[in-house]
Amino acid sequence: MKLRKSAAAAAVVLALAASATACGKSGSPDDKDGAKASDGSSAPALPTYKVNTSADVKDSPVFEKIKGKEITIGTKADQPFLGFENPSTKKRTGFDIEIAKMIAADLGFDEDHIKFKTVPSEARETKIASGDVDLYVGTYTINDERKKQVGFAGPYYVAGQALLVKKDSSIKGPDDLKGKKVCSATGSTPLKRIKEARYGVAEAKAQQGYQLCVQDLVNGQTDAVTTDDAILKGYAAENKGALKVVGKFSTEPYGVGLKKEDAALREAVNKAIEAHEKNGDWKKAYDATLGLSGAVAEMPPAIERY
Numbered sequence: 001m002k003l004r005k006s007a008a009a010a011a012v013v014l015a016l017a018a019s020a021t022a023c024g025k026s027g028s029p030d031d032k033d034g035a036k037a038s039d040g041s042s043a044p045a046l047p048t049y050k051v052n053t054s055a056d057v058k059d060s061p062v063f064e065k066i067k068g069k070e071i072t073i074g075t076k077a078d079q080p081f082l083g084f085e086n087p088s089t090k091k092r093t094g095f096d097i098e099i100a101k102m103i104a105a106d107l108g109f110d111e112d113h114i115k116f117k118t119v120p121s122e123a124r125e126t127k128i129a130s131g132d133v134d135l136y137v138g139t140y141t142i143n144d145e146r147k148k149q150v151g152f153a154g155p156y157y158v159a160g161q162a163l164l165v166k167k168d169s170s171i172k173g174p175d176d177l178k179g180k181k182v183c184s185a186t187g188s189t190p191l192k193r194i195k196e197a198r199y200g201v202a203e204a205k206a207q208q209g210y211q212l213c214v215q216d217l218v219n220g221q222t223d224a225v226t227t228d229d230a231i232l233k234g235y236a237a238e239n240k241g242a243l244k245v246v247g248k249f250s251t252e253p254y255g256v257g258l259k260k261e262d263a264a265l266r267e268a269v270n271k272a273i274e275a276h277e278k279n280g281d282w283k284k285a286y287d288a289t290l291g292l293s294g295a296v297a298e299m300p301p302a303i304e305r306y
Contacts, residue, residue, distance in 0.1 A: 043288055043292055044284065044287045044288045044291070045284075045288060046098065046284070046285065046288045046289075047098070047102075047280075047281040047284040047285055047288075049101055049102045049104075049105035049106075049276075049281065050105060051105045051108060051109065051110045052105065052106050052107070052108050053108060054108075055106065055107050055108030057107070057264050057265055057268045058264060059263075059264040060262050060264035060265040060268070061259075061261075061262060062131070062134050062258065062259055062262050062265050063107070063264070063265055063268070065131075065134075066134055067108070069113070070109065070113040070114065070115050071104050071107065071109045071113065071114055071115070071134050071135065072115045072116075072117055072132070072133050072134050072135075073100045073104065073114060073115070073116055073117070073133060073134065073135045073136070073137055074116075074117050074118075074119035074124065074127055074128070074132075074133035074135070074136040074137070074138065074257075075092070075096055075097065075100060075116055075117070075118065075119070075136070075137050075138040076096065076118065076119075076138040076139060077092075077118040078209075078211075079094065079096075079139070079231055079234050080094070080234040080235060080237065080238040081093070081094050081095065081233070081234035081237045081238065081289045081290055081292060081293075082094040082095050082096050082139065082230055082231060082233075082234045082289070082290065083095075083096040083097060083137075083138050083139070084097075084234075085116075085118065092116050093289070094234070094289055095157070095230070095285060095286060095289040095290045096137050096138050096139065096254075097116070097137075098285035098288075098289065099137050099156050099157075099256075099273070099282075099285070100114070100116070100135070100137040101114065102272065102273075102276040102281055102282075102285070103135065103137070103256065103269055103272045103273065103276075105272075106268070106271070106272035106275065106276075107268065107269075107272065117132070117133055119133060119136065119138070124136055124138075124140060124150075124257060125146065125149045125150055125257075128149075128150045128257050128258060128259060129149065129150065129259065129260075131259070134258070135256055135257065135258050135269065136150075136256065136257035136258070137256050137257075139159070139228060139230060139231065139254055140152075140254060140255055140256070140257050141159075141252045141253060141254060141255070142154065142155055142253045142254070142255040142304070146257075147260075147306075149260065150257045150258065150259065150260050151257070151258045151259060151260045151261070151262060151263070151265075151266045152255035152256065152257060152258075152266070152304075153255060153256040153258065153266045153267075153269035153270045153273065153303075154253070154254065154255035154256050154269075154270070154273055154301075154303065154304070155253035155254050155255050155301045155303075155304065156254060156255070156256065156273050156277075156282070156300070156301070157230060157253075157254045157300075157301065158251060158252065158253050158254070158298070158301045159228040159229050159230040159231075159248075159252040159253075159254055160228065160229055160248035160249060160250045160251050160252055161189075161190045161193060161226060161227065161228060161229070161248070161249055161250040161252070162226065162227075162228070162229035162232055162245050162246065162247055162248045162249070163177075163182075163224045163225070163226050163232070163245070163246050163247045164214065164217065164224060164225040164226070164232040164235055164236060164243055164244070164245055165217070165223065165224045165225075165243065165244060165246060166217065166218075166242065166243060166244075167241060167242055167243060167244050169223070169224075169244075169246075171223065171224055171246060171247075172246050172247060173246055173247025173249065174194075174199055174247055174249050176247075177194070177199045177200065177201050177223075177224065178199070178200035178201070179200065179201075179202045180201055180202060180223040180224060181201070181202055181203040181205060181221070181222045181223050181224075182194050182199075182201045182203070182204055182205065182222060182223065182224045182225070182226055183204075183205040183206075183207055183212075183213035183216050183217065183222040183224070183225050183226070184204070184205075184206065184207075184210075184213060184225065184226045184227055185206070185207060185208070185209060185210055185213070185227065186206040186207065186208055187206075188227065190226045190227045190228070191204060191206055191226075193250070194226050203222075205222055210225065210227055210231060210235070211235075213225040214235050214239075214243075217243070218239075218242075218243075228252055229245055229248050229295075230254070230290060232245045232293075233245050233290040233293035233295050234289075234290065234293070236293035236294065236295070237289075237290065237291075237292035237293040237294075241294070244293075244294065245293060245295055253301060253304075256269050256273070267305070270303045270305060273303060274303055277300040282300050283297050283300075
């Protein structure tokens with residue numbers, strides 16, 4: 001039997017509040033033991049990664065600097081089940097975090113020798129170029145303009161702009177948005193794209209963050225939230241069956257950012273991604289994070305070497 005509208009909204013708002021306070025309660029993004037899939041079942045276990053204690057990346061200036069010490073990996077901290085940091089425990093969780101851990105293991109670093117650093121999107125190229133981070137793993141779309149400044153390994157995931165809607169919504173994709181209200185982050189590419197005349201939205205609302213858009217969706221103030229499907233899957237997972245992701249309509253290949261001139265490290269990271277895709281770790285990591293949204297993992301993308 002379906003929950004009444006007000007009860008469903010209250011449940012989702014409570015889930016959002018749990019994320020904001022990050023108390024580590026059952027079902028919060030950093031509580032893998034208590035996390036539940038969208039159908040209410042227990043979350044799959046995260047994989048473990050064997051550390052390559054004999055790792056060596058010849059001709060890599062970055063690896064020579066960090067070998068036998070620690071690796072600094074830039075990422076996001078506010079994306080549930082993708083790249084999330086619990087403010088209380090400082091524990092990092094999510095699919096991007098798992099990708100970072102499996103790469104680090106192949107490079108010879110266990111979890112105790114990974115230093116995660118939160119880096120905002122606008123500072124990624126600067127932090128990589130300056131050496132403030134050795135790698136960056138955080139919804140970082142590979143494109144030709146960015147390749148002028150940094151190197152990319154991967155892609156390890158192909159995202160795309162999509163829509164987050166209520167579970168019982170009739171919206172199945174962008175063709176159903178005519179006359180609807182859609183929310184996205186201020187200044188974002190998805191917001192700009194959804195304003196195009198071909199979609200015919202009644203209102204393209206800008207908010208300072210996606211969580212505010214999700215609250216608007218739950219409260220009935222908007223009909224859909226739009227950004228990369230990977231980010232939206234995290235919110236769907238967080239809200240346990242109340243929301244769903246539909247209608248991917250762009251291509252955003254996520255890569256691992258690193259110094260532009262370090263071809264040796266780029267190839268080592270490419271090999272690590274391939275190895276963990278082949279041995280099943282990639283899918284296990286997805287199933288235990290973004291897969292909790294109810295969206296089945298697609299085939300991992302082919303590595304693009306250049």
